[in-house]
Amino acid sequence: MGANQNFDWLGSAASALDWWAEAGVDLIVEDVPRDWLAPPAPLTAPLADSARTAASGVSETPPADTLPDTLDAFMGWRASDAAPETSWRGAFVMGGGPADAKIAVIVDCPDADDADAGQLLSGAAGRLFDRMLAAIGLTRAEIFLAAVCAKRPLAGRMPREIEARLGDIVRHHLGLATPKHVLCLGNAASRAILGTEMPANRGHLHAFNHRSGDIGVVTSFHPRLLLEKPALKAEAWRDLQLLMGDLT
Numbered sequence: 001m002g003a004n005q006n007f008d009w010l011g012s013a014a015s016a017l018d019w020w021a022e023a024g025v026d027l028i029v030e031d032v033p034r035d036w037l038a039p040p041a042p043l044t045a046p047l048a049d050s051a052r053t054a055a056s057g058v059s060e061t062p063p064a065d066t067l068p069d070t071l072d073a074f075m076g077w078r079a080s081d082a083a084p085e086t087s088w089r090g091a092f093v094m095g096g097g098p099a100d101a102k103i104a105v106i107v108d109c110p111d112a113d114d115a116d117a118g119q120l121l122s123g124a125a126g127r128l129f130d131r132m133l134a135a136i137g138l139t140r141a142e143i144f145l146a147a148v149c150a151k152r153p154l155a156g157r158m159p160r161e162i163e164a165r166l167g168d169i170v171r172h173h174l175g176l177a178t179p180k181h182v183l184c185l186g187n188a189a190s191r192a193i194l195g196t197e198m199p200a201n202r203g204h205l206h207a208f209n210h211r212s213g214d215i216g217v218v219t220s221f222h223p224r225l226l227l228e229k230p231a232l233k234a235e236a237w238r239d240l241q242l243l244m245g246d247l248t
Contacts, residue, residue, distance in 0.1 A: 067169065067172050071099055071177060074172070074173060075094060075096075078092075078150055079094055083150060084162050084165055084166060084169070085149060088151045088152075088153065088154070089154065090110075090115050090151050090152055091115040092150045092151055093110035093114045093115055093118070093119065093120055093150065093151070093152070094150060095120055095146030095147060096144070097140070097141075097143050097144035097145055098142065098144060099176075099177055100177075100178055100179070100180075101142060101143050101144040101179050102138075102142065102143070102179065102180045102181065103138065103142075103143045103179060103181050103182070103183055103243070104145075104146065104177055104179035104181070104182045104183070105143055105144070105145050105146075105185060106146055106147070106170060106174075106182060106184050106185065106189040106192065106193060107120060107121065107146075107147050107148070107185050107186060107189055108148055108149065108158055108185075108186050108187075108188035108222070109147050109148065109149035109151070109152050109153060109156070109158065109188070110150075110152045111224065112156070114152070120145055120147055121145070121223065124227060125223040125224040126223070128223040128227060129223045132223065132236070132240060135237070135240065136243070137244075144177050144179050146173055146174075146177075148169075148170045148189060148192045149166060158191075163191065166192065167191065167192035167195075170192050170193070171193065174193070174208070179215065180215060181216045181217070181218070181243060182215060182217040182218070183217075183220065183239075183243055184198065184201075184217060184218070184220070185219075185220055185221065185222045185223065186198060186222035186225070187199075189219075190219045193217060194206055194208070194217060194219070198219045198220070198221075201219040202219055202220065202235070202239060203238070203239070203242070205217070205218060205242060206218075206219075216243075218239055218240075218242050218243040220235075220236050220239035221235070221236050221239075
């Protein structure tokens with residue numbers, strides 16, 4: 001009798017955090033009411049780059065124009081101690097695929113089980129992702145798959161303090177991979193590639209410029225959100241049709 005003693009509270013909390021992240025929620029409600037009419041506090045001088053890096057505990061990343069300029073060298077650097085996520089717990093989960101793939105798929109970060117599986121999108125979200133690819137006549141072997149974060153963040157959400165740097169890195173990655181088109185799954189991937197939120201980008205083809213010229217970018221929902229909200233699958237199918245329509 002009473003409450004369900006087998007309820008997975010930690011799993012439920014993680015699921016809620018993932019849902020909020022995909023919905024674009026990146027701030028919590030404050031415990032203490034804020035006086036919005038109060039005068040602003042005096043501005044303080046911003047931290048220098050070196051001080052900001054030391055304060056965040058994240059290793060310094062070279063500017064995009066000094067990152068390795070071949071795909072093999074970049075992949076080696078991406079999983080090295082020089083990567084921004086090197087101090088995070090867990091293992092690196094690297095993406096990959098044909099360097100000249102028709103489509104590159106970008107997600108936010110590895111899912112909880114991906115490190116054990118050794119690949120991105122390995123669990124239930126990955127099985128749904130495979131079905132999505134099959135619906136447009138593709139398999140994983142034919143696409144280039146990468147994540148903005150090469151490790152899973154502690155809370156499963158993109159850390160905003162290094163999001164811009166990780167965006168520079170993944171855009172450099174795309175420039176080396178030279179795909180024909182890009183599919184961004186989720187808010188963080190949309191921000192990294194296009195600089196704006198996924199809900200505002202959906203339903204339109206966007207341009208992304210890399211060393212081979214302009215390519216088309218389509219944004220859609222991450223498969224993990226589609227598992228939480230199955231009603232969104234019809235919208236995701238329209239996004240895939242938009243992507244394939246530009247390929248033909």
